[in-house]
Amino acid sequence: MSELTDGVFAVEPGDEVRVATDRYEWSSPMDVQDIEHVEWTPTDGEPWATRTVELEGGYSTEFVVSCSEGDTEIALHSGDKLRGYLERFEVLEDVDDTEPDDSETEDGGADEGSDGEQDEEDELSAVDIETPGDGDDDQDAGDEDDADIALPDGVSEQDVRDACKKHQALGAVAEVLEIPAACARTVTVALGCYQHVSDVTGTRYGGVADVK
Incomplete structure (x- = not known):
């Protein structure tokens, strides 16, 4: 499987993931709400699987990712909108999240919340791609x-x-x-x-x- 499908097939409910598409990169992690994993057993040939992952981003925005083993192009949907094709899907614990600009942490972390809100506002104002x-x-x-x-x-x-x-x-x-x-x-x-x-x-x- 590709790195993207590895990530989709590795997550479990409760995990946090970093997500980016060809149109937008979310700086705040998304929460894995639920998964649907189906094993397929054909009459001949090797077994394979499909998985659907339900995510929740900022402002309780819901996202859905679905793929089969070996897929190289994986779509990210939010409601009736296609938000792009995945370029990054990584479990948070596997990511080296080095915060840029050490001066922000020295100021007591007050800016972190406001930056997060601005990121989500940018996300909501991003141009949606028609499905x-x-x-x-x-x-x-x-x-x-x-x-x-x-x-x-x-x-x-x-x-x-x-x-x-x-x-x-x-x-x-x-x-x-x-x-x-x-x-x-x-x-x-x-x-x-x-x-x-x-x-x-x-x-x-x-x-x-x-x-x-």
């Missing part, structure tokens, strides 16, 4: 794993891909396929379709319009 909608899915579909995936009864790989093309929200995909949202997330990650939908489910899904 990709319908795109060139043929290329993604052609490079998917050949291993059989244990899909829910009555649901085919093509059903999943068609649902992701027609709907923007993960909740809508789950509704169309008549499967739980967590199962829809796992299946879309496994089939390489997750990056084409917004991770919006539950009560937050009600206001999201579908892309026809």
Whole structure:
């Protein structure tokens, strides 16, 4: 696995992680709130796994990271927004956090809180990236794993891909396929379709319009 997937697969609830994407680097660590780890056993070939990590950043902002073993491009979502692709995902205890400018610590640490608030304000004012909608899915579909995936009864790989093309929200995909949202997330990650939908489910899904 790559360093990024190593980090995603290593964290546990309660850990703190340093996160950066190709668009923004969060100076304050995020808290790992929950994980969903699924082991896949194909009919032939080597077993593999997928993992979804739920994070909480400043101002209780929620983030979601999902990937499969060996992924080199991992998306970071916040609600219905794609916040970029991971360039850093490290457990805090593994990072050498040397504070810049020793004069700040000599002043009693009062500036640390204000700097943290400014960082979060900068984060919230950063330009959001619109979640990709319908795109060139043929290329993604052609490079998917050949291993059989244990899909829910009555649901085919093509059903999943068609649902992701027609709907923007993960909740809508789950509704169309008549499967739980967590199962829809796992299946879309496994089939390489997750990056084409917004991770919006539950009560937050009600206001999201579908892309026809």
